[in-house]
Amino acid sequence: VSVGAVEPASLGGRPAQRIRAELDGVGGRTHLVAWFVPRGEWVYRLVFTWPQAYPAYARVMERMTADVRFEEPASLRVARARALLVPGVAGPLRELGHALRRWGLPADAVEPLASAVRLAPTQVDTRVELARAYFESGQVDAGCHSAAEARVYGPSDTGALEAGVRCALARGDTAEALLRLEEARRVDPRDARLRAAEGALKAAVEAPGPSPQRR
Incomplete structure (x- = not known):
């Protein structure tokens, strides 16, 4: 497992923190990106994983995070x-x-x-x-x-x-x-x-x- 440093980021117009990691498994290497978005007393966590063999999934993840919005509960x-x-x-x-x-x-x-x-x-x-x-x-x-x-x-x-x-x-x-x-x-x-x-x-x-x- 290789884990990167915590990075300041933005998600859905909110300040966030992002962590990237790579995990080796039976099926090969897997990429992971985790987002942590504080909002009041809550911290929203979004985690995306995709196999290294399918790099196009990274672009899918980027499109998904671009559409995230934090509406009132x-x-x-x-x-x-x-x-x-x-x-x-x-x-x-x-x-x-x-x-x-x-x-x-x-x-x-x-x-x-x-x-x-x-x-x-x-x-x-x-x-x-x-x-x-x-x-x-x-x-x-x-x-x-x-x-x-x-x-x-x-x-x-x-x-x-x-x-x-x-x-x-x-x-x-x-x-x-x-x-x-x-x-x-x-x-x-x-x-x-x-x-x-x-x-x-x-x-x-x-x-x-x-x-x-x-x-």
């Missing part, structure tokens, strides 16, 4: 429709904001989520989702404000505590982020995701910095 279209059908209701607005953020449109998610918070201010999950949308769209101060409000309404809610972790990380305060993460772990010590995040953050905090250069 059905779940997002349904969320849009529900928010339109029942305006002024917190639930559909929250689901629309959640779907937009997951699809990689956090700035678009802010408005429906903020509306949902105004309609149902005690819903901690909605406040946490709004904080995430702010952070992911680069609005750190607004995200930290939403995270703090989520903590007021849900002082022992792990989602609200995790939003505080995101706030500290967004501000570059890893020590504060670790303290908040440890607090969340005390609330739910069995949460494997929080445990893994705590371990990774501790390793980052304890990692030695670069050695000073001698002059």
Whole structure:
């Protein structure tokens, strides 16, 4: 097996990464090209293989990738429709904001989520989702404000505590982020995701910095 380096690329108008490889098998050598395209919380993976004996297949692959388009998923279209059908209701607005953020449109998610918070201010999950949308769209101060409000309404809610972790990380305060993460772990010590995040953050905090250069 021969694997090339990861290459920056573009697929369907989206930034992507591409890896090329060659595999030897019973039938001869096989070419492989794999594309990885991030979109919000998803990473699309497209893998093409063809035998070296049929090089024309490479041109078929090129035509196929040229026609790739990343359209809105059905779940997002349904969320849009529900928010339109029942305006002024917190639930559909929250689901629309959640779907937009997951699809990689956090700035678009802010408005429906903020509306949902105004309609149902005690819903901690909605406040946490709004904080995430702010952070992911680069609005750190607004995200930290939403995270703090989520903590007021849900002082022992792990989602609200995790939003505080995101706030500290967004501000570059890893020590504060670790303290908040440890607090969340005390609330739910069995949460494997929080445990893994705590371990990774501790390793980052304890990692030695670069050695000073001698002059």
